[in-house]
Amino acid sequence: xxxxxxxxxxxxxxxxxxxxxxxxxxxxxxxxxxxxxxxxxxxxxxxxxxxxxxxxxxxxxxxxxxxxxxxxxxxxxxxxxxxxxxxxxxxxxxxxxxxxxxxxxxxxxxxxxxxxxxxxxxxxxxxxxxxxxxxxxxxxxxxxxxxxxxxxxxxxxxxxxxxxxxxxxxxxxxxxxxxxxxxxxxxxxxxxxxxxxxxxxxxxxxxxxxxxxxxxxxxxxxxxxxxxxxxxxxxxxxxxxxxxxxxxxxxxxxxxxxxxxxxxxxxxxxxxxxxxxxxxxxxxxxxxxxxxxxxxxxxxxxxxxxxxxxxxxxxxxxxxxxxxxxxxxxxxxxxxxxxxxxxxxxx
Amino acid sequence: xxxxxxxxxxxxxxxxxxxxxxxxxxxxxxxxxxxxxxxxxxxxxxxxxxxxxxxxxxxxxxxxxxxxxxxxxxxxxxxxxxxxxxxxxxxxxxxxxxxxxxxxxxxxxxxxxxxxxxxxxxxxxxxxxxxxxxxxxxxxxxxxxxxxxxxxxxxxxxxxxxxxxxxxxxxxxxxxxxxxxxxxxxxxxxxxxxxxxxxxxxxxxxxxxxxxxxxxxxxxxxxxxxxxxxxxxxxxxxxxxxxxxxxxxxxxxxxxxxxxxxxxxxxxxxxxxxxxxxxxxxxxxxxxxxxxxxxxxxxxxxxxxxxxxxxxxxxxxxxxxxxx
Numbered sequence: 001x002x003x004x005x006x007x008x009x010x011x012x013x014x015x016x017x018x019x020x021x022x023x024x025x026x027x028x029x030x031x032x033x034x035x036x037x038x039x040x041x042x043x044x045x046x047x048x049x050x051x052x053x054x055x056x057x058x059x060x061x062x063x064x065x066x067x068x069x070x071x072x073x074x075x076x077x078x079x080x081x082x083x084x085x086x087x088x089x090x091x092x093x094x095x096x097x098x099x100x101x102x103x104x105x106x107x108x109x110x111x112x113x114x115x116x117x118x119x120x121x122x123x124x125x126x127x128x129x130x131x132x133x134x135x136x137x138x139x140x141x142x143x144x145x146x147x148x149x150x151x152x153x154x155x156x157x158x159x160x161x162x163x164x165x166x167x168x169x170x171x172x173x174x175x176x177x178x179x180x181x182x183x184x185x186x187x188x189x190x191x192x193x194x195x196x197x198x199x200x201x202x203x204x205x206x207x208x209x210x211x212x213x214x215x216x217x218x219x220x221x222x223x224x225x226x227x228x229x230x231x232x233x234x235x236x237x238x239x240x241x242x243x244x245x246x247x248x249x250x251x252x253x254x255x256x257x258x259x260x261x262x263x264x265x266x267x268x269x270x271x272x273x274x275x276x277x278x279x280x281x282x283x284x285x286x287x288x289x290x291x292x293x294x295x296x297x298x299x300x301x302x303x304x305x306x307x308x309x310x311x312x313x314x315x316x317x318x319x320x321x322x323x324x325x326x327x328x329x330x331x332x333x334x335x336x337x338x339x340x341x342x343x344x345x346x347x
Numbered sequence: 348x349x350x351x352x353x354x355x356x357x358x359x360x361x362x363x364x365x366x367x368x369x370x371x372x373x374x375x376x377x378x379x380x381x382x383x384x385x386x387x388x389x390x391x392x393x394x395x396x397x398x399x400x401x402x403x404x405x406x407x408x409x410x411x412x413x414x415x416x417x418x419x420x421x422x423x424x425x426x427x428x429x430x431x432x433x434x435x436x437x438x439x440x441x442x443x444x445x446x447x448x449x450x451x452x453x454x455x456x457x458x459x460x461x462x463x464x465x466x467x468x469x470x471x472x473x474x475x476x477x478x479x480x481x482x483x484x485x486x487x488x489x490x491x492x493x494x495x496x497x498x499x500x501x502x503x504x505x506x507x508x509x510x511x512x513x514x515x516x517x518x519x520x521x522x523x524x525x526x527x528x529x530x531x532x533x534x535x536x537x538x539x540x541x542x543x544x545x546x547x548x549x550x551x552x553x554x555x556x557x558x559x560x561x562x563x564x565x566x567x568x569x570x571x572x573x574x575x576x577x578x579x580x581x582x583x584x585x586x587x588x589x590x591x592x593x594x595x596x597x598x599x600x601x602x603x604x605x606x607x608x609x610x611x612x613x614x615x616x617x618x619x620x621x622x623x624x625x626x627x628x629x630x631x632x633x634x635x636x637x638x639x640x641x642x643x644x645x646x647x648x649x650x651x652x653x654x655x656x657x658x659x660x661x662x663x664x665x666x667x668x669x670x671x
């Protein structure tokens with residue numbers, strides 16, 4: 001990193017911007033998903049675009065409103081939209097409608113090994129591989145988030161009042177248990193080692209359960225809602241948005257209870273809006289409300305480099321290709337950077 | 348991207364089943380006005396609205412886990428408003444229909460409590476559609492009907508062609524007794540210019556000053572058997588800021604559930620600015636609003652709409668705030 005790039009970020013383009021491709025699409029980027037060495041991006045006008053080998057794909061007209069959620073099933077993209085449709089899209093742009101709920105939104109989608117899941121209102125629709133009709137898992141309130149564990153045997157569904165944990169037995173029957181905590185729970189994720197479950201809440205805090213003994217606690221102190229959070233590859237840290245620093249909670253051993261997080265500061269005191277772990281490293285990409293993106297090593301905060309300078313639009317998506325060669329950054333203003341991570345000589 | 352920071356106005360449309368909400372919504376969606384409106388309807392609403400920009404919602408009232416009873420919000424609204432704000436095409440307004448039996452407070456509170464909602468949208472006005480024929484009975488039978496009138500910035504008194512003049516007067520009196528500050532518009536088949544119900548900016552503190560002449564006049568008589576009532580107070584003696592804050596915050600903390608809406612313009616000793624505030628239950632929005640106009644009498648005026656106001660010693664409390 002050049003010494004002066006922190007001083008006048010508005011004047012300097014980063015080397016990543018200089019060697020990458022920038023797209024000013026003026027359509028809000030809502031989400032992105034890595035599929036192999038491609039990245040599929042969902043937009044606020046219902047379209048999906050696929051980025052690969054430095055190129056942008058044809059526009060795929062998937063939904064008529066907003067692409068609310070994106071996930072993948074093998075090589076296929078899954079999207080849910082505010083047009084009530086749950087779609088499977090191939091990397092070639094072929095669209096298959098899996099379900100249509102009309103004026104009810106498809107809020108969340110996910111999949112595991114051919115089992116497809118979407119949620120609309122308070123119902124999880126689960127299509128087992130090669131089954132035409134979905135299984136319906138009903139909940140008492142609207143679903144805030146949904147996630148499979150790493151083996152696809154458990155499905156966590158966050159909602160008002162806690163999380164419903166669905167478990168599949170060996171005859172493929174699903175049964176549920178409840179993890180209770182008052183308040184409205186939004187996004188939910190398992191740690192990569194499946195030992196913890198974490199939710200973000202309507203309040204500016206996160207909640208977590210240690211699954212072996214169902215003990216739970218919360219992580220608070222945020223200035224804003226925590227909308228983006230993820231575990232690094234080995235679950236040593238949970239990295240989170242919602243503050244002017246990237247807050248990294250230690251999740252090794254018994255978890256973060258009674259321990260302090262590592263706070264990674266950035267110049268300019270902007271809100272961290274998106275965090276994306278660097279694959280196989282204790283490092284994260286951090287996107288800020290002004291559009292800038294940094295890469296930081298969690299345990300060496302001095303090792304921070306700027307990837308993208310600011311655009312004035314909050315970062316809403318960061319995705320890294322599977323081979324770690326390229327990164328895609330998108331923001332609410334429709335500015336996209338698609339660039340290689342390594343210098344030619346570093347490869 | 349300056350436009351992404353613009354707050355989209357949200358109109359809350361309340362009213363009992365059959366009052367004419369659907370007629371109004373259909374007009375909003377089909378009239379050629381060159382504007383883009385999204386309409387959030389509820390599951391139990393009347394049928395017959397079909398449009399790309401109609402969103403189905405379940406009315407989900409959430410308590411925040413901070414223990415404050417008045418911090419109940421509409422969870423579905425937070426979700427849907429956040430989703431609508433991601434749209435590529437910008438909306439001119441959003442209309443939220445509530446069921447006839449819904450308490451309007453959580454809807455209004457959502458705009459105070461949720462930061463994302465407050466950043467991107469703003470509560471514009473609460474519009475209540477009332478059936479001129481049936482309102483009196485509904486007010487007697489359902490406290491929700493009273494609340495919908497109490498919270499209203501505008502009451503569309505619909506179906507006036509089906510009542511005679513004296514009947515109309517009775518209904519209007521009834522509305523005014525509950526909420527003397529709502530603007531009453533007479534309609535048949537909800538025939539009203541959309542500019543009279545959308546983009547009113549009724550929750551803007553500045554607007555409270557604009558509408559000053561109509562509101563905050565004097566004590567209104569009320570009958571004790573009425574459930575929701577209003578009381579207002581005027582003082583030409585400046586108030587002591589500390590005393591007022593002390594009294595008022597305690598009042599809202601302890602009686603905030605019974606106090607549905609408050610509005611006021613205050614003259615504090617030693618302050619050159621007018622202080623304007625408004626509240627929904629315990630939640631308050633207050634700010635100095637520039638200097639008092641030259642040559643105009645300074646005075647403090649305060650209004651409460653709610654239940655059991657008689658028991659709160661409001662007059663005494665207000666009097667005690669006067670500077671000695």
